[in-house]
């Protein structure tokens with residue numbers, strides 16, 4: 301009686317693994333230049349920004365806050381590239397309801413690069429237990445059900461208005477996206493469709509702001 305030896309088993313396991321890795325095209329980064337960086341700390345922070353406004357949150361000047369609005373940032377004079385990396389540090393304030401439907405949602409947030417939608421998702425700051433949880437789509441596109449605050453870099457910040465001074469009601473995300481792009485200029489647009497029909501002042505119930513934007517020009521082979 302013949303047995304399959306462990307050597308043969310390893311061999312057969314390696315064949316599909318090799319086929320998989322050899323068929324994947326590895327992108328090679330040839331160069332990366334940071335072309336725009338804004339943490340909104342100077343008086344000139346709003347240059348090139350449409351619908352820009354500043355406020356102070358946790359002793360830091362940020363771009364915001366917004367509810368049912370868009371803000372656009374124009375970046376010009378970019379060196380030659382075929383890809384851009386856009387990094388947004390987003391603050392999600394107060395009682396966002398994620399994918400919840402009815403009078404309080406879904407609470408959408410989106411990002412476009414030169415008119416092309418890169419992200420359309422929802423965020424939730426709701427408590428989450430076995431009996432109650434309002435799920436969010438982020439870090440995926442709208443339609444997925446992830447726990448509130450999935451993918452966050454900070455979750456213990458206080459709310460801004462409805463839950464001002466109450467910890468865990470602002471969530472900070474670092475959203476980083478690689479986008480195929482060429483040409484010397486681009487426009488980044490961030491916006492929301494927040495819904496809270498039962499709130500007398502919707503922007504106090506839920507809003508967002510941005511603490512940092514970075515744009516890098518990449519050449520990828």
Ligand SMILES: [Ca+2]
Nearest residue numbers: 395396505506
């Ligand atoms: Ca709400």
Ligand SMILES: [Ca+2]
Nearest residue numbers: 397404495496
């Ligand atoms: Ca809502």
